[in-house]
Amino acid sequence: MQPNTDGISSFEHLLANIILRVFVWVIACVTCLGNLLVICMRSLVAAENSQHAMAIKSLCCADGLMGIYLFVIGAFDLKYSGEYNKHAQGWMGSLQCQLLGSLAMLSSEVSVLLLTYMTLEKYFSIVFPFSHHRAGRRQTVSVLAAIWLLGFSLSLVPLWCKESFGNYYGRNGVCFPLQSDLALLLHRHHRRALLDTHLPPQAALPAAGGNTR
Structure with a gap:
């Protein structure tokens, strides 16, 4: 009888389930192509609200990073196919895994913050249509820059503070902190x-x- 795994990886594969191994490529392709298409369309077609279009394109960039993350996970799953147990410790402690985990964290944090900002912006414009001051280009750029800066800070802090966080991104094969x-x-x-x-x-x-x- 084989010992229990973390539910993601097995002795043979970084992604234990065949469904995960297939859909990691499907979702990565759909994510990258879909967001790239939206960015192109938003850039080519003139929008009435250019600030909202700017936020949409920023959100697509954040979501696209998750697609890149999934591509890399799928590639390393193929690389270690059949002998993952020989490379598991080295992989989870490697710089590639740490950077990959911070990339996924950056994508997640920025996406949530952008969605929150866009939701609040729409809420105030609908609830207070006459008193709400619509954000200008400079204000929108400042907010988006602050969101990305905060996302970078949150994702890189575990890499800078090893004594406090330990191997934060290397606790499982997919380099994402599912537990803390x-x-x-x-x-x-x-x-x-x-x-x-x-x-x-x-x-x-x-x-x-x-x-x-």
Whole structure:
């Protein structure tokens, strides 16, 4: 009997299920081609609201990054096909996996933030049609730049702060943080802070030393 896996990978394949191995290519193709088509159409056809079109094209770019992520996952699944167990640890700890995970995180975060911004913009323009001031080009560019900057920051922080996040993107074969030990880490720091605050120095030092073992 083989041991349980993480539900994504197996001993032989990075993507254990044949359905995943097929649809990762299908969804990657549809995602990249679909978003590329929308960007081209939005660029060629004049829009009444150019600021909204700008936000749509930015959203397509963010979604397209997820398509690139899926293409790379599919490529490495083919590369390690039949012998994934030999390369699993090296792959999950590699720079490629870390960068790939940050790319997927960037795509997810920016997409959510853009959808939130576009929803709020439409909401205020519908609910307050006369009092709502429509964003100009400069304001829209500033908001979009801020969203992308925030997305980059959120996706790169786990790479910069290894001592806090550990191997954040390398916890499974697809390099995406489907689970997190951050709550355990915060609990550990909270317990350390309580010890340092409420215990006398002579008692706090042995206790803190015991926590590091």
